[in-house]
Amino acid sequence: MARAGAGGAAAARASEWGVTRAVVADDRWLDELGVPEALSGAGLEVVRWPTGRDWRELLGLEGPAWTCGVTVPAWAVAERGTLALEAGATHGRSIDVACSHHLAVLPAGRIVGTLAEGLALSFRAGHPPASAVSLVTGPSRTSDIEKISTLGAHGALAEHVLIVEDARSS
Amino acid sequence: MSGDVVYRDTEGTLRERARDALEDEQLTGSLRAASESWAAGRRKMGELHPIPDLRRRAREIRTENIRELPALLDRLEERVTGAGGTVYRAASAADACRYVIDLARARGASLVAKSKSMATEEIKLNEALEEAGLRVVETDLGEWILQLAGQHPSHIVAPAVHLNKMQVAELFARETGEEVPTEREELVAFARRRLREVFAAAEIGVSGVNLGVAETGTLCVVENEGNGRLVTALPRVHVALMGMERVVADWDQAALLLELLPMAAIGQDASTYVNLVTGPRAHDEVDGPEELHLIILDGGRGALRGTSFEEALHCIRCGACLYSCPMWRSVGGQAYGSPYSGPIGAVITPLLEGMRGERSAELPFFSSLCGACHEACPVGIPLHDLLVRARAAVNPPEKRQARWLFRAWSQAWRRPALYRASVAASRVGMRLLGRRGWISRRLPGPVGAWTDQRDIPARWPPR
Numbered sequence A: 001m002a003r004a005g006a007g008g009a010a011a012a013r014a015s016e017w018g019v020t021r022a023v024v025a026d027d028r029w030l031d032e033l034g035v036p037e038a039l040s041g042a043g044l045e046v047v048r049w050p051t052g053r054d055w056r057e058l059l060g061l062e063g064p065a066w067t068c069g070v071t072v073p074a075w076a077v078a079e080r081g082t083l084a085l086e087a088g089a090t091h092g093r094s095i096d097v098a099c100s101h102h103l104a105v106l107p108a109g110r111i112v113g114t115l116a117e118g119l120a121l122s123f124r125a126g127h128p129p130a131s132a133v134s135l136v137t138g139p140s141r142t143s144d145i146e147k148i149s150t151l152g153a154h155g156a157l158a159e160h161v162l163i164v165e166d167a168r169s170s
Numbered sequence B: 001m002s003g004d005v006v007y008r009d010t011e012g013t014l015r016e017r018a019r020d021a022l023e024d025e026q027l028t029g030s031l032r033a034a035s036e037s038w039a040a041g042r043r044k045m046g047e048l049h050p051i052p053d054l055r056r057r058a059r060e061i062r063t064e065n066i067r068e069l070p071a072l073l074d075r076l077e078e079r080v081t082g083a084g085g086t087v088y089r090a091a092s093a094a095d096a097c098r099y100v101i102d103l104a105r106a107r108g109a110s111l112v113a114k115s116k117s118m119a120t121e122e123i124k125l126n127e128a129l130e131e132a133g134l135r136v137v138e139t140d141l142g143e144w145i146l147q148l149a150g151q152h153p154s155h156i157v158a159p160a161v162h163l164n165k166m167q168v169a170e171l172f173a174r175e176t177g178e179e180v181p182t183e184r185e186e187l188v189a190f191a192r193r194r195l196r197e198v199f200a201a202a203e204i205g206v207s208g209v210n211l212g213v214a215e216t217g218t219l220c221v222v223e224n225e226g227n228g229r230l231v232t233a234l235p236r237v238h239v240a241l242m243g244m245e246r247v248v249a250d251w252d253q254a255a256l257l258l259e260l261l262p263m264a265a266i267g268q269d270a271s272t273y274v275n276l277v278t279g280p281r282a283h284d285e286v287d288g289p290e291e292l293h294l295i296i297l298d299g300g301r302g303a304l305r306g307t308s309f310e311e312a313l314h315c316i317r318c319g320a321c322l323y324s325c326p327m328w329r330s331v332g333g334q335a336y337g338s339p340y341s342g343p344i345g346a347v348i349t350p351l352l353e354g355m356r357g358e359r360s361a362e363l364p365f366f367s368s369l370c371g372a373c374h375e376a377c378p379v380g381i382p383l384h385d386l387l388v389r390a391r392a393a394v395n396p397p398e399k400r401q402a403r404w405l406f407r408a409w410s411q412a413w414r415r416p417a418l419y420r421a422s423v424a425a426s427r428v429g430m431r432l433l434g435r436r437g438w439i440s441r442r443l444p445g446p447v448g449a450w451t452d453q454r455d456i457p458a459r460w461p462p463r
Helices: A003-017 A028-033 A035-041 A115-122 B014-023 B025-048 B051-067 B069-082 B093-106 B118-122 B125-131 B141-149 B165-176 B184-201 B227-233 B251-266 B310-314 B320-324 B326-331 B342-352 B357-365 B372-376 B383-394 B397-412 B416-433 B445-452
Strands: A021-024 A045-048 A067-071 A075-077 A082-086 A101-107 A132-136 A158-164 B086-090 B111-114 B135-138 B204-208 B211-213 B218-223 B237-243 B273-277 B291-297
Touching (some): A003 A028, A003 A158, A021 A035, A028 A035, A028 A101, A035 A045, A082 A115, B025 B320, B051 B251, B051 B310, B069 B086, B069 B211, B069 B291, B093 B237, B093 B291, B111 B125, B125 B135, B135 B141, B141 B184, B165 B184, B211 B251, B218 B227, B227 B237, B227 B273, B320 B326, B320 B342, B320 B372, B342 B372, B357 B383
Parallel strands (some): A021 A045, A101 A158, B086 B291, B204 B237, B237 B291
Antiparallel strands (some): A132 B273, B211 B218, B218 B273
16 A cells, blocks of 8 residues: 555554554654554554563553554565564564554565565574564464364464555555 | 363273274264364365475475484584573483473572473473472463363374363363353463463473574474464573474575475464574563573484484474374374374384383384375375384384294295195184184184184185
8 A cells, every 4th residue: 555544544453453552663664654643543552662561461461451563574475475573672572462463564665475585584694683583474373172273362363464665666 | 971081191002092092982073073174274285386396305405404413403502502592402301301490490480381392292391390399381272271181182283183162161161160161262262361371470481493493593483373472472581492303404494394384284375473583582672581592302313313214303293194194083192192193103202212111012003004194294204114114123022923923924835735735724724613604703812803803704605
């Protein structure tokens, strides 16, 4: 989608999910798109990473249970819909699984063709990798009861990816 | 009653456990449904991906990995240490357990959260930690269910595949004293809420390792539920237990195996979560463990290199050979009485136990040698050949007797006179044993198993 629509789309999705708090990666790209403002505007409490809250609260055991983690993937694989989240000071490795819902805002230019191409970006020679690179493909699920796939095991109950035009894609 | 949870892990002989399993309609129904759903997924995958090509390449990669194992492990250790982690090489299960216990005591920990790991089942880490006074909670849904039931996994990837939702609800209710609904979604939500308490409080997170990438010292933890991430992200200390054979050289190799693993395991083209961990958290991060400990477990693996069983080390623990096996599909994993079941379990359990003990004597014979496991294996391990070799290697006393009989038979039938004499003798013998032209009772001695379930005509043509 065009950059101008990103904030509105994020807010619409958050309202549809019924989440009341957003835990948002501290990524400048999100501010440029106006995502945090739009979420605030829709009535959500917006918390930036690092949050200064304890785990019980981030896991929804205290305070609001319905929360939305907002991330910016480092790359994504077109072939399989896999997102790669690189951990760092502004982008906690637990954002997308601690929250009940996951909203990824992906710059279109970061989409690669295959998993191997993406991994080569995160793990290139002479460049120390992030301490955690999390590959995420869809919402959390389990087939442990009667082998039938059920969503929302421990991680996000639902995942939504906004693919936004960026300099490289346009 | 269908809600009863039966503990049948290690009672009796393999044959007795298998017979019990066959009589359990609920169990055989669950197994049939699980195997069929796996097979449907695999068929779908076969249409989308050229699996034979991937398989050939995967086999080359694993052959190379095991050939270069010592050098790869050295590099992995160097890179993990370089990234700020600590590496411990455990020669035995006992060494690995002791390391975790000592670490937990040194850090004053009381609660350990675990994500699914077959290696920890192999070394009986839970029992060891509990004996040392620690509380251990499995966080993979299937493993948690089994922990509540006091059972061991029946499948590498789908550990609680033998239980139905009524049984799960009963276990949850027994654990919490609360009324628990029996709908699948509600059971999953119930477990989610309870286990979040564990993620928030655990001081130590224990995970397995699907692959260790030597090039960068990165540990890959593959899962679908998200508990693997929470266990490796929230507790202050992360302990990763890796079988020594799970190392690969570089990211090209890792990429291919990471793609192949979910295809083979569940017939899907991606696992939901692949957690790639390189060292503990950086100084400016607020989540992730402050300490990362990698335990590299030998536990009998190293001794297999250079032997005719070396290919057993190629295994990436996808569980495809279990679902494809007519024996496993009929009785499930628990009858095997070992953490690893199915064809790969029947091969590696005796090997890791040094071909000693009761399980070693029984397991290699628990196979029809049909070769379906070999066909299903994503890294092309010739499991049926390994099973035959394992049979020869364990050489149990009762089979020794059979071997002499076969040898004598073979000698006798090479001589036409003896051949004719034996046929004439057996004709007379069978008539004497027959009743109204049929042998329908169980005969004593070596032919007992042949006559137990079938009737044989005492004369030809039968009447």
